[in-house]
Amino acid sequence: MTRTAATARQREESRDDVRAEGRDARRQQKLNAKAAKARKRRARAAEKAGKKKDMKRLLPTEDYPGTLVLRADKCTQDALGYELLCEDGTIKLQQGVYSRVVEFQDASFQAARESEQREIYENWSELLNTFDNTVHLQVKILCRVIDRDAFREDAFLPPVEGDYAGNRFRRDINQIIESKVAETQQNVERRRLFIVTVEAPTREQASPQLARATEQVMRSLKNMGISSEEVRGNELLRIIDSITNPHDPRGFVSFDDLKVTDEHGTSAIQLGYTTKDLVAPADLTKIDDTHISWNGFVGQALYLQKWAGSVRSDMVSSLAELPINQVIALDMTSWEQSRAIETIESMNTDLKVQKSDYVLKHSQTMYITDEMLPTNLQDAMENARDLRDDLVSRDQKMWSLTCTTMTWADSLEDCDENSGAIQDVFRRFTCRAVPS
Template structure:
């Protein structure tokens, strides 16, 4: 549906429109005709197609950044080659615009979208203090230390067509091809609706307030016949200040272009401009030259230069001896370059393009704008380019050329072949700035904060890996704290073999479950529910667990004894499945008693073998469970377990955690499950199988499992554990040993630059892996906080705290 500002069209639509909630109705003042005319398009279709002028149309796609600058050379070359293939695939009837919108992040926006919300519950006073400490840290580190930049990337395709249908067919087909190519480079790309496109325009033209476009709906046009789409994005004014500056709303802006090019192109030039801490829109327009026309053009230039060469030779040869070496250097270079260009086009799959590269920077004052221009000029000089304002063309031509419309009205052009054009790489480094996400520190490349939601991953399974003392448990506690403060119902279970998480439990009124021979915390290994398994019979799955448990207790089972255990389990569960009452759940002594009732001698031998778990020193598992299952935070403290009891206890604890995951799923609650010193569990086949099953089905069960380990070498020696590592979409990689770093290099295809981040001695620094993204981070947590004292395990910190 096309919308003009005409009263007739809007009135017609208004008849079928329901009344809008007055609270959501926008108050928009129509822009002046002179402002509308400068915005560079006629009208915007509701499906995202834009008619620039009669017979000229465009569409827009958004794409994500991917790591490029810190990748291995082989991977950079692969991205470069794929991008070159994309450029070569562009039809000659298409024009391309790549638009990069770098916005200085408003401090208020970060506070609104990233800081933790406080609770009105008076019982949350202590947790509100934790929230305040986190928010203060974010505000100090994010708002005062650096200017954070939010980077957006867009591809705009434009074409000439007789009508809307023809334009859609051409542009949407080209867009689908672009999506596939960018996917090959690891970049997600999606088509932008009209509302998305107008929002981008508003963020450029109304940087202080783009709420009107963000809330824009075509229903607003139906409701007000005097409005058109331009009124939702137009600034309050567009006034000329001088030949290189104009004012729009409360800002001053300037459009600049490359006026002198270097002989060669470095693939980090756009990254260098993007790193500038300023509001900056970069707009690169590309027009392909038809191959036949390109060859004719090069041949024509070559013919002209050779004719000039002959003229020089004849003219100067009449007076003295004259050789080719004596020709003007610019003529010799021109002939050489033209011959090389001809060869590239004919033999090396190179095409010719016309490129225009524009910059739009803006600031609240003229002095700030002057400084921003000087910074752009400084970066350009470092690459041997010259950049100048587009004098006397700022508003009439410059503005429309930096909007995501597919309009290029600036006549500053350069002819490039595929390879040098592909060197203007659209990728720099990946960002993780999800509103409402947990704070993980700083992106070491972009200096932007890292906010990320693990639940947004296809599979949120994760690992935290690093040498002892490099901050693994600290990072885990920080993540757990965010969960407990932001997800009201989520539960957190932690297997804690070294008693490193007790302070966290005390700080959040969690339950510490001490498991030992002297413990009064009882766990019944026979606990079961109807949903204990997914597709299989719950009793069958539970019997498999009891088999593993009894095998560990007895030091092994014969085939006959395995059959007996299976039989006994089915007998002792009958009362529970008949009544459904928790009091009828069997305990270990019921199992033992039924073993003695069996006729086989093997049953009696087994009963005697496990007797110490019934009445002896290990009878802690011969009781009904008495722990508080309602507590959101449970620490399973295994520190006091001896070696003989540790494996049995671990199996029982894993089973209890599984029961909690099942219960939580039935209630729609997410389960976070952390295992410290995970590498120690890999000796037990049941534990490995448990984690393997959990890793493969966690998302279905609403579980987010995390393994905390210091030894990747031991992990990869176990085939199933190696697969779990490969299938972990989330990783925090802190400082690694040389051997472990080499394993991670191979597994994750890390570059030398990325390897340096996990070899760093800086505590709290490393790589964050989130799906396909790998981001170098550093996390500096203020020590003068209650949370730091809760998280730290450094001996010096604990000693100082005790001294106070």
């Protein structure tokens, strides 16, 4: 019995071992099957990615100057300052921040009579006061030096062989064009842009805010006698491209360029290209702390570090009249009204303390009246009172204003010469600009 029982136990243990081995084998088969499926998925993904990468190479790289740098690394597209540009002209600067652009003509403020200047100034103040601190405003003036020879070549009508009567009219038209070119002030083309920026979670929520803001801007400009129009996506692309690729051999770029297809019928948009690929420079290099280069040009940015006590109205126009390539930017953000009033009240309190200290210090030797206070203290107190009256009694808004310029040229020496000319203009108006 004992031997039989032992044998039975051995057989049972053998069967248990066989069943355990079977379970382990089946478990291993399942694991192998899952691993094989995972390898197949990774292989298909890699094949798909490789195919997409190969398809991207099928598009001519000269049509997309910034795409030679891998997206995984820093590339020239990252320096453009926006995330998305839509055909209707809406710009997504970053998540939750959207802009639209209005182009306007020159107001001829300097040539206007004093009464007209006052009216323009009042309309401009009214325009600014219609926006609260949720709207950011920016005025940009784009100045580009015109190549007169290239302009003549593009604008002149060529003679037609055998058309003697028509050639006579063509010569007359060319003479008119030549006279207009000669009248062009210092060969500089100027474009004036008014940019409105709002914060909203999505583009759909930002659109009505932007529409109301741009409509208000255009209506106010019309009241000043200034014509304006909203800038759409294609024109914005051309404006950006005129700076990032000043001598672009492709001519004008447009959203249609993103709809071109490769030999498989796949469009550039489907391959992941965006408007940033259309206008990004082929290269962007930081030369030193204040200079950068792109496409054979050298550029430098400057900002107005010190403002004068009062700024004349012709400072910006004097800057724009320089015969150089530059972008002048005026950034304006209004203060929340209660914060602005609180700041002015605090300023008034500090000035009163300074006045009391001065009177207390000199009262033992003489009787101090307001007229005997230091001139700078008198001026500061008067300005603070006027500013408080503007905020409290006249419902004016207080604004933060930043002025920057960006200039570029063919060489480092020419760029520095441009920067020197800009700084000279600011010094003439008792302001100081420094490279940024």
